Amino acid sequence: xxxxxxxxxxxxxxxxxxxxxxxxxxxxxxxxxxxxxxxxxxxxxxxxxxxxxxxxxxxxxxxxxxxxxxxxxxxxxxxxxxxxxxxxxxxxxxxxxxxxxxxxxxxxxxxxxxxxxxxxxxxxxxxxxxxxxxxxxxxxxxxxxxxxxxxxxxxxxxxxxxxxxxxxxxxxxxxxxxxxxxxxxxxxxxxxxxxxxxxxxxxxxxxxxxxxxxxxxxxxxxxxxxxxxxxxxxxxxxxxxxxxxxxxxxxxx
Amino acid sequence: xxxxxxxxxxxxxxxxxxxxxxxxxxxxxxxxxxxxxxxxxxxxxxxxxxxxxxxxxxxxxxxxxxxxxxxxxxxxxxxxxxxxxxxxxxxxxxxxxxxxxxxxxxxxxxxxxxxxxxxxxxxxxxxxxxxxxxxxxxxxxxxxxxxxxxxxxxxxxxxxxxxxxxxxxxxxxxxxxxxxxxxxxxxxxxxxxxxxxxxxxxxxxxxxxxxxxxxxxxxxxxxxxxxxxxxxxxxxxxxxxxxxxxxxxxxxx
Numbered sequence: 158x159x160x161x162x163x164x165x166x167x168x169x170x171x172x173x174x175x176x177x178x179x180x181x182x183x184x185x186x187x188x189x190x191x192x193x194x195x196x197x198x199x200x201x202x203x204x205x206x207x208x209x210x211x212x213x214x215x216x217x218x219x220x221x222x223x224x225x226x227x228x229x230x231x232x233x234x235x236x237x238x239x240x241x242x243x244x245x246x247x248x249x250x251x252x253x254x255x256x257x258x259x260x261x262x263x264x265x266x267x268x269x270x271x272x273x274x275x276x277x278x279x280x281x282x283x284x285x286x287x288x289x290x291x292x293x294x295x296x297x298x299x300x301x302x303x304x305x306x307x308x309x310x311x312x313x314x315x316x317x318x319x320x321x322x323x324x325x326x327x328x329x330x331x332x333x334x335x336x337x338x339x340x341x342x343x344x345x346x347x348x349x350x351x352x353x354x355x356x357x358x359x360x361x362x363x364x365x366x367x368x369x370x371x372x373x374x375x376x377x378x379x380x381x382x383x384x385x386x387x388x389x390x391x392x393x394x395x396x397x398x399x400x401x402x403x404x405x406x407x408x409x410x
Numbered sequence: 411x412x413x414x415x416x417x418x419x420x421x422x423x424x425x426x427x428x429x430x431x432x433x434x435x436x437x438x439x440x441x442x443x444x445x446x447x448x449x450x451x452x453x454x455x456x457x458x459x460x461x462x463x464x465x466x467x468x469x470x471x472x473x474x475x476x477x478x479x480x481x482x483x484x485x486x487x488x489x490x491x492x493x494x495x496x497x498x499x500x501x502x503x504x505x506x507x508x509x510x511x512x513x514x515x516x517x518x519x520x521x522x523x524x525x526x527x528x529x530x531x532x533x534x535x536x537x538x539x540x541x542x543x544x545x546x547x548x549x550x551x552x553x554x555x556x557x558x559x560x561x562x563x564x565x566x567x568x569x570x571x572x573x574x575x576x577x578x579x580x581x582x583x584x585x586x587x588x589x590x591x592x593x594x595x596x597x598x599x600x601x602x603x604x605x606x607x608x609x610x611x612x613x614x615x616x617x618x619x620x621x622x623x624x625x626x627x628x629x630x631x632x633x634x635x636x637x638x639x640x641x642x643x644x645x646x647x648x649x650x651x652x653x654x655x656x657x658x659x660x661x662x663x
Contacts, residue, residue, distance in 0.1 A: 173538045218539060235534075242535050251535035281488075282495050282504035285426045286471060290539065 163227040166237060167258040168193075168207075170222040172250035174397065175289045179215040180222075189213070189250050193224065196244035200237075201230040210268045210405040214357070216397030218290070220274075221253065223405040225264040262407070270334070271354060272404035275347040275363045275395065279340075279370075291344070292363070292399035298370030300340035306369035306376040307336040307347070310362060310383060317386040319365070321357035321394075329386075331355060338366060345370070348403075357394055365392030416480040419490060420511040421446075421460070423475040425503035427650065428542045432468040433475075442466070442503050446477065449497035453490075454483040463521045463658040467610070469650030471543070473527075474506065476658040478517040515660070523587070524607060525657035528600040528616040528648065532593075532623075544597070545616070545652035551623030553593035559622035559629040560589040560600070563615060563636060570639040572618070574610035574647075582639075584608060591619060598623070601656075610647055618645030 172189050182188035193207045210223040232240075238255040245251060261267070278284050278291040279298045310319075310333055317329040335350040347363055365382060368374040374392075382391040425442050435441040446460045463476040485493075490508040498504060514520070531537050531544040532551045563572075563586055570582040588603040600616055618635060621627040627645075635644040 171535070171538050173541070220539075239534065246536070249538045249541070251538050253533075253535055280506075281492065282424070282506055283499070285424050285502045285504050286473075286543065288426070288502070 161229045163229045164231075165225055165227050165258040165262055166234070166255050167262060167264070168224045168226065168238075168241075168255050169253040170209075170219060170224055170250060171253055172219050172222065173289075174213060174216045174218040174400075176249040177215065179217065180209050180212040183215075189219075189222075190224075192245060192248045192250055193226075193241070193252075196241045196248075197226055197228070199244040200240045201228055203228055203230065208264050210264045211271055211354075211402050213402055214360075214397050214400075217400045217402065218398075219402040221404055222402050223264050223268070223407075225258055225262060264405075267407050268353075268405050269408045270350055270352055270404075270406035271402065272348065272350045272406075273354070273359045274401040274403045275349075275359055276399045276401070277345040277347070277363070277367070278343060279345050280343040289398050292396050294345075294367060294370075296371055298345055298367065299372065300338050300345050300370065302372070302376070303345070303347070303366045303370040304338040306366055306374065306379040307338050307362075309376050309379040311336050314383055315386050316355055316358060316383070318382050318388055318391040319358050319361040320355040320388065321361075322388060323356065326353075326355050329355060331358070336362070359400055360395045360397065361388075361391055361393075363395035363399065367395065368392045414482050416482045417484075418478055418480050418511040418515055419487070419508050420515060420517065421477045421479065421491075421494075421508050422506040423462075423472060423477055423503055424506055425472050425475065426542075427466060427469045427471040427653075429502040430468065432470065433462050433465040436468075442472075442475075443477075445498060445501045445503055446479075446494070446505075449494045449501075450479055450481070452497040453493045454481055456481055456483065461517050463517045464524055464607075464655050466653075466655055467613075467650050470653045470655065471651075472655040474657055475655050476517050476521070476660075478511055478515060517658075520660050521606075521658050522661045523603055523605055523657075523659035524655065525601065525603045525659075526607070526612045527654040527656045528602075528612055529652045529654070530598040530600070530616070530620070531596060532598050533596040542651050545649050547598075547620060547623075549624055551598055551620065552625065553591050553598050553623065555625070555629070556598070556600070556619045556623040557591040559619055559627065559632040560591050560615075562629050562632040564589050567636055568639050569608055569611060569636070571635050571641055571644040572611050572614040573608040573641065574614075575641060576609065579606075579608050582608060584611070589615070612653055613648045613650065614641075614644055614646075616648035616652065620648065621645045 178186040431439040
């Protein structure tokens, strides 16, 4: 018998991070990865790993996480998507699309850009319909000042001040391609694009930009925090529930 | 002792209808009205009724429900808003604003227009982040056809076909000022404006327009259903979780 060659599938996933301990399984509970791997096993009988573009933290949401999985079972993409969603029906994660990946595709290593959104609800009353979906900041924030402060972080920098102490990345040097802050009514949206991000980088940026929005910090203070290359020089870590992985780009896919 | 004159307060409320049996208290559970009245009592010691512009059904949400309440306790609007929100902190309802009402103001009887939004998530995978916030319709819907069908309902009509059998309104004749259907990505939004609506009118309209969106009905079928003046002639009642009371207008306030 010749061994079969598995098909590598590219999956786009949406999830509510609130029900999970993050992408990866932890001693403390269930990971998104585990939920998807169990659905794959229920569908195919194959015990295989699901690899994601970004290992989101506990409570962080995804509008379009990308993952790959290798399967021997012959299937078409729409059937795979619908069957996985059937087995995921009690979970807060769905497969938006499934397609056969190009030769050599790797969800994590082939990604050329990740995009994140951080949502702040900026009003006195707490959230109701958006509870668990936004960071509630009741003090008035100046979005234009936050945007000005954000521009100090765009470009190629040592982001040690914005990196979680337990971050495992080899280098704290990253290139932030874009960081924009806009207001839409009572909501402030921070959007960012980069090839890759450090652990907690977006949440530490959001926590720092809040200080600028409140007028406690100037854009120059953001530059000083960046230059200090020391985590305690920047603002506090914003909570995970405002953060969304929104897009992963693949240049050759 | 001269009896004090109470101040009539106009409250704008936002709520997640999923946690309530509707605006009004039911034997089956807790109403939004009850939650707000309990907060008023906790704040003021006054046992008073809160009257709303629209008595939303179980599971229906509000982005800006309007209510009024009479209070003897002297307060300013911002303090009233913040204090009510303090007592409502374990509930999925908040007071967005509180202001002293004009002479003769009545949240229900002074309202000159109500606006509703009905949200449909139109894609194969079920909702995750929007679960409980949208009606999930996996079959493809033609929003332009739905909009064309919707125009058959705009104007002054006998809406018996779109009225719940238990509706208590004196007359089934209403004027629907606007009914629009647009698509935004995988979401279809039905918006409507009228002086007042019949019980289940929006949900029965949404259930009927779905039939048009699926191609099972033509706009002429919508006219036939309207002309039949019989509930069973129109489509099924759409679920409450897609429906939002978005605005109440007062001409003299």
